[in-house]
Amino acid sequence: MNASDNRDAGAAWAFLAPTMALMTLFMLAPVLVALVVSLLKMDVISGHVQWAGLKNLDYLLEDEKFWAALRNTVRYVLVVVPAQTVLALGLACLLNGKVRFRRGFVTLLFLPTLTSSAAMTMIFMWLFNNNGLVTQYLQVHWGVTVRFLSDPAWALPVIMLMNVFSTVPLFMVVFLAGLQDIPAALYEAIELDGAGPLRKHWEISVPQLMPILFYVVTMGLIGCFQVFDQAFIVSGGDGGPENSTLTFTLLIYHFAFKTYNTMGLACMLALVLMLIIVAATALVNRFFKADGVNR
Amino acid sequence: MKKPGWSAAAVHAFLIAYSLLTLVPFVWAILTSLKTTRELAEATQLLPVAFNLEAYRTILASDFKTWFFNSMFVALVVTLLGVVSNSLAGYALARLRFKGSGPVFGLMLLMVMVPTQVTMIPAFLVVANLGLADTHSSLILTSIVSIASIFMMRQFFVSFPAELEEAARLDGCGTFEVFVRIVLPLAAPALATQAIFVFMSVWNEFMKPLLYIASLDKYLLTQGLNAAAKQYEKSAAWNITMAGSIISVLPILALYIVLNKYFIRLSDRAGGSW
Numbered sequence: 001m002n003a004s005d006n007r008d009a010g011a012a013w014a015f016l017a018p019t020m021a022l023m024t025l026f027m028l029a030p031v032l033v034a035l036v037v038s039l040l041k042m043d044v045i046s047g048h049v050q051w052a053g054l055k056n057l058d059y060l061l062e063d064e065k066f067w068a069a070l071r072n073t074v075r076y077v078l079v080v081v082p083a084q085t086v087l088a089l090g091l092a093c094l095l096n097g098k099v100r101f102r103r104g105f106v107t108l109l110f111l112p113t114l115t116s117s118a119a120m121t122m123i124f125m126w127l128f129n130n131n132g133l134v135t136q137y138l139q140v141h142w143g144v145t146v147r148f149l150s151d152p153a154w155a156l157p158v159i160m161l162m163n164v165f166s167t168v169p170l171f172m173v174v175f176l177a178g179l180q181d182i183p184a185a186l187y188e189a190i191e192l193d194g195a196g197p198l199r200k201h202w203e204i205s206v207p208q209l210m211p212i213l214f215y216v217v218t219m220g221l222i223g224c225f226q227v228f229d230q231a232f233i234v235s236g237g238d239g240g241p242e243n244s245t246l247t248f249t250l251l252i253y254h255f256a257f258k259t260y261n262t263m264g265l266a267c268m269l270a271l272v273l274m275l276i277i278v279a280a281t282a283l284v285n286r287f288f289k290a291d292g293v294n295r
Numbered sequence: 296m297k298k299p300g301w302s303a304a305a306v307h308a309f310l311i312a313y314s315l316l317t318l319v320p321f322v323w324a325i326l327t328s329l330k331t332t333r334e335l336a337e338a339t340q341l342l343p344v345a346f347n348l349e350a351y352r353t354i355l356a357s358d359f360k361t362w363f364f365n366s367m368f369v370a371l372v373v374t375l376l377g378v379v380s381n382s383l384a385g386y387a388l389a390r391l392r393f394k395g396s397g398p399v400f401g402l403m404l405l406m407v408m409v410p411t412q413v414t415m416i417p418a419f420l421v422v423a424n425l426g427l428a429d430t431h432s433s434l435i436l437t438s439i440v441s442i443a444s445i446f447m448m449r450q451f452f453v454s455f456p457a458e459l460e461e462a463a464r465l466d467g468c469g470t471f472e473v474f475v476r477i478v479l480p481l482a483a484p485a486l487a488t489q490a491i492f493v494f495m496s497v498w499n500e501f502m503k504p505l506l507y508i509a510s511l512d513k514y515l516l517t518q519g520l521n522a523a524a525k526q527y528e529k530s531a532a533w534n535i536t537m538a539g540s541i542i543s544v545l546p547i548l549a550l551y552i553v554l555n556k557y558f559i560r561l562s563d564r565a566g567g568s569w
Contacts, residue, residue, distance in 0.1 A: 008391035011470035015387035016399060018380040019440050025425075026437045027406050030417035037417065044420070091313065094306050107555060108314050111321065114547045116499035118517035119540035122524055123324045126533050131335065133323050169317075226413075229501040233521055249502075256416045257506070263420075270413040278408065 038267035043260055056268040066269070068243040069251040072156060076227060076247065077280075079157075081220040084164045084171060088216065089209075091168070092175030093201070106173065112166040117229035124162045125149060125234060149234060152244035159230045159245060167223070171216045178212035179205060214288040218281055225277050228253070248273045328538040335533055350538040354523070359539055361512055362519035367546070369431050369515060370497040373438045377493045378486055381441055385448025386474055390460070403442050419506050433507045434515070438497055444489045451485040452478070488557045495547055516543050 041052040060066045091109070095102055112120065127134050128148040138144050148154045186204050195203065228249040231239065239246030239254070248269065255266035327335065328350050329343040387393075388400055418437055419428075427433040455478070463473045479486070504515040514522065520543055524536045 005392055006394050008387075008470060009393040009395075012387040012391035012393040012396070014471075015383040015391065015474075019384040019445065020399070022380075022436060022440045023403075023406065025421060026418050027409070027414060027440070029421050030414040031409060033417040033420055034414065037420070044423070091310075094310060097306060098303065099306065099310065105310050105314060109317055110551075111317060114495070114551055115544050116501070116517050116547075118499075118501050118520050119543045120320075122520065122536050122540045123320045125524075126327060126537060127320055127323060129533070131531070131533075133319075165317075165320075232501075232505070233524075236525065252416060253502075253506075256419070263416075266416050270416060274409060274413045 034267045034270055037264055038271050040264045041261055042263040044256075044263050045260075048261070052264055056264045057272075060265060060268055060272070065243065065246060065251055065254075069239075069246045069248050072244065072246055073225060073227070073248045076156065076160060076163075077221060077224040079160050080163050080224050081217060083160075084167050084220055085213070085216055087164065088168045088171035089175050089213070091172045092179055093205070095172070095176055096179040106176070109172065110169045113169040115166065117166070118233060120162060120166050121230050121233040124158065124165075128158050150241050152242040155234060155241060155245050159227070159234055162230055163224070163227065167220070171220070174216060175209065175212060178209050182208045210288060214284070217284055217288075221280050221284060222277055225273065225280070324537045324540060327534050328541055330534050332530065332532050332534060336531065350532075350534040351542070353532075354535050354539045354542065357523065358511060358514070359516075359519060359523060359542075362514045362516045363542070365431065365513060366498055366516035369434050369438075370494050372435050373497045374490050374494045376435070377439045377441055377444065378490050380439055381444040381489065381493075382448050382479075382482070382486065383474075385445045386452050386478065388445070389449045389452035389455075390457070391470065403445060407442050415503060415506060422507060428507065429509045429513065431508075431513060434497075434503060437503070437507075438500075441493060441496075444493060447489060447492075448482075448485060451482065455481070484557070487554065491550060491554060491557055494550070498547060 038056060039051070039053050041050040041056075042048070095105060099105065115123075126132055129135065130147060132148075135146065135148060138146060146154060148158050182205065186208070187200055190200055190204055226249050227247050231245045231247045231250050232253070235241075235245045235250075237250075237253075239250050252266045252269050252273070255262040255269060326341070326343060329346050329348070331344075331347050331349060334340065334344060388396060422428055422433045422437065427436070459477050459481075460473050463477050468476065499517065500515070501517045501521075504518045505521075508514055508518065511522075520536075520539050523539055527533070527535045
């Protein structure tokens, strides 16, 4: 240990002070609050507090809404994460080839990512509304009438489509940046071996992209498990029709603000969601590590 | 290498098709916003009969204008304060030698693992206890710290040549002076990238204002858009909702057009940091 290790202590803590103060108040304290409140029966408005302990977890597991939310959220993640990853990777690979107007394409395709989830959802609701473009097209040209937003079988898929549509461009640009960072020498070496475009893709691009693929899948997982805005707006906040768009975060919102005495359940559910996300991320991490060994 | 013409054509065809698919919702929204409610009800024509700006007039005459400026105010204040504090923190973690460096960085890594939506409800309890419920301050104070931005700035400062700073120090400049006079001017591109990222995330945020803000005149644009849409949905006035949606996208779109290169760099960083 050397005295110069602590040379800038005064300045450093001064530089960090605003960040540390805000982080303690609005990130650390809330986590501790969540841990305590998750064990309480609590009402925010009346301030009524009562010890509940792990009974809160039992209440959750007995609640059929919990299972509906779990089902919807897991379905959502299982569809959206692979779909957006594959589509983003595919587009990035195409754009990485010899493409004219590449910058133009990237600029244009990026539009949905810039749009707020609120505005994007409005636009999609109008597309899939009973008078909407998609609904009318299907009616006129195919003779099928689907009430997308009020049919429990279709409301969640529309939200899935919307999310894929708006996150694909972001991940596409991330993949594209990764592809362009791959040293050209690697491709030249395998070309000397007589490899064609397909072998180049599978033997150089894919393994080199592994860290970025891991990043995209992880961010996708975290984002999808927390889906809220679209489900809230489409269902008007209640998760309908027939709980078909009820997601975990929407249910947390209900427990916190819509039903009495259930703040504890909201915090417990938040912790459960956090555990699920951490577990899912760890699982993905293991899978990619196992695959990326001979990188 | 010989390039077979048909496959290049297929690639371009696919990209053009996907681009058109991307544009359809936006074009449809714009066309809708230029129609009258009656045209929408009849739903016979794809194009508006006359380019009618009535929907824009209606939405701008409502609370929408207030919400727009609320969002602008909150987003600008958060951007200003956030860029300062995130950059200071990033610099301290990258360059300054002090004993807490490791633990502080570790703590931030841990906080990244905790999803924001998960801490948002308990954070509301903290906000309410501080007497800040239903104020713009609650949104501002809880949005300033962005760990992603701190990481980005840290990575930037780490890869930044240290000689200039050491020279300035030898000339007798204090740490803060070195930071303001030498480091910040050279960090302009990173600061711009961070500012865009922060502004966009506040502008597009939906859940936080929904939880923290209750009074109609303090709404932010995203939650206001949702509230307005609910009201106009009853009269099926989708033209007004679409006009509102389009107006809400315009500031970000303007930033995007002017500062395009920083947006793309932003995603570079996101991928590069792993």
